[in-house]
Amino acid sequence: MNAEIITIGDEILIGQIVDTNSQFIGQQLNKIGVSVYQITSIQDDKQHILNALKEAEQRVDIVIITGGLGPTKDDITKKTIAAYFNDDKLIEYPEVIKHIKEMFIKVNHPFNDVQRYQAQLPSKATLLENKLGTAPGMWFYENGTVFVSLPGVPYEMKGLITDQVLPRIQKQFKLPFILHKTIMTYGQGESMIAERIEGFENNLPPYIKLAYLPSFGKVRLRLSAKGDNKEILEKELNDKVAEVYQLIPEIITGIDDDNSxxxxxxxxxxxxxxxxxxxxxxxxxxxxxxxxxxxxxxxxxxxxxxxxxxxxxxxxxxxxxxxxxxxxxxxxxxxxxxxxxxxxxxxxxxxxxxxxxxxxxxxxxxxxxxxxxxxxxxxxxxxxxxxxxxxxxxxxxxxxxxxxxxxxxxxxx
CATH class of the missing domain: 3.90.950.20 (CinA-like)
Structure with missing residues (x-):
């Protein structure tokens, strides 16, 4: 099961903000057995968005889009998505209006037509309630592909991913298990470690991969396993970690990023x-x-x-x-x-x-x-x-x- 993440916004492309959304989404998808095939960042431009959606649909099973769902004129994502799905029409969702009004009453903010536009979504959309903001998420299932559109505000996106998107994906698809073990090392460079564990790496089974993740003064060795039996994968990963410990014991500080x-x-x-x-x-x-x-x-x-x-x-x-x-x-x-x-x-x-x-x-x-x-x-x-x-x-x-x-x-x- 493969997914593609599309982030929309000029602010990402000009370096004004760092795209942390893709990092979070990728981590969460991986935990439930979905592999991220590609991450794409594009402008707030209708044709760019249409092209990205079409290309992603040909590559993956799940497309997750973030950004461009605000109430202002430069936020064109939902109109473009409606156009992508055979010129679907925007309709008003009363439950979204009710939610926005309740939020605004709490902060003594007037409700106006700008906010009303936030409640207009493509008719084919399944509403994903955004409890932390005014822009709802949207879920589509077209031609065997899931499309999810989420607001770009990180804490709103995270709430929707955790509470609604992941459970829906798990319910709709039969997913494999993807497990990781990351061995933390220090004091030796990537090439030296690779030389010391070359035999181990060459003998790994095809469903277990080793990745070297170097940074200043340390190298993380990430072992990744993918399969249908979680217990067997966990046992094999633990066995492989034990083998690495025998090969380079003096430079290992622990397992996973928490053992910094x-x-x-x-x-x-x-x-x-x-x-x-x-x-x-x-x-x-x-x-x-x-x-x-x-x-x-x-x-x-x-x-x-x-x-x-x-x-x-x-x-x-x-x-x-x-x-x-x-x-x-x-x-x-x-x-x-x-x-x-x-x-x-x-x-x-x-x-x-x-x-x-x-x-x-x-x-x-x-x-x-x-x-x-x-x-x-x-x-x-x-x-x-x-x-x-x-x-x-x-x-x-x-x-x-x-x-x-x-x-x-x-x-x-």
Whole structure:
């Protein structure tokens, strides 16, 4: 069972907004056994919409459209859909008018003809009640293909997908099971991991696929299985995960995205009843943001100092001015004093500090762009490592965050 997602709106094409709708819809369809064949973004243009609908109908079983259902003149989706279905007519749905009026009474907003237009839908449409907004969703079944039109507002679309669209799809079609297991790794690149597990990958059965999902400092290995027997698929996936654990045990942090570096760090700190603080320069608080993104992090994370300037390093962390003058702010010595300073001030068991040149300029240092120093101080050890993360700026910052957490994880273990 294949689906295509069509997003409508010039704001997507010019980069004014990021298309998160397709991501959510794709995830939810996959959970119920529907594979997304293609995602298409098009203009608010009648002919473009007609062409996209025709092409999608030839490719897939389910077409899901988001956007273009507002009350203003530039929102032309439902008129175009009506034209696509043999010039269907728009008719007024009294239940939609009733719903909109009830919503507007709550916020003391007048009901007018602009809102009345929202209640006009193609006569062939099955109404999908939008409890969170004024634009209803629409369901069509024509020539063996399901067409679903949803508002583009993300929280409205999500409500309709969850409450109405997915249950209808599951009722109408016999769906296979699509299961995933994602193995989280750190510390080695995609090509090195691929070489180490080449034999494993070559021997996978045709209904199990392996995908490499690299990002800064880490690679996710996603195993996907598709079939009609859920119990058998789950067992085979678990067996394959166990095989990968035997091949690359030292670089695996856990299973699925919930087992991120920061979550694994937090779990270990809780188990050991230890605490951590951070001092950041080039990363501007991103290490702290990662750590506190984990629920319950207040049990072990005590705080951060973002000391971007030399003055703040001196005044807040008591880094020696003589150290900065002698070695510059991007140095092993300054990173170590930053880590000691934050550990002392917040009285923690561990402290991480980072300083470096993210670029594009090197300011007042003698170090090239990409040079980063990460210091880790614990109750029993002091470590400072130098890295060259290259360019551009975003890459340097993200790799610094991941490497700092990786060093911390190793030290705690």
């Amino acid at each position: 570096l920061e979550k694994r760090v937090g779990e270990l700190l809780k188990i050991k009843n230890k605490t951590i603080a951070t001092a950041e320069s080039l990363t501007g608080g991103q290490i702290a943001a990662n750590l506190v993104s984990v629920a319950g992090s207040s049990a072990y994370y005590k705080g951060s100092f973002v000391t971007y300037s030399a003055e703040s390093k001196i005044n807040l962390l008591e880094v020696s001015k003589e150290t900065i003058d002698r070695f510059s702010v991007v140095s092993r010595e300054v990173a170590l004093e930053m880590a000691k300073g934050v550990k002392d001030k917040l009285q923690t068991n561990y402290a991480i500090a980072v300083t470096g040149n993210a670029g594009p300029t090197t300011d007042l240092t003698d170090k090239t762009v990409g040079i980063v120093y990460i210091a880790l101080v614990s109750d029993s050890e002091q470590v400072v490592q130098e890295f060259n993360f290259g360019q551009p700026r975003e890459k340097v910052i993200n790799r610094t965050v991941n490497k700092a957490l990786e060093m911390l994880l190793k030290e705690i273990i």
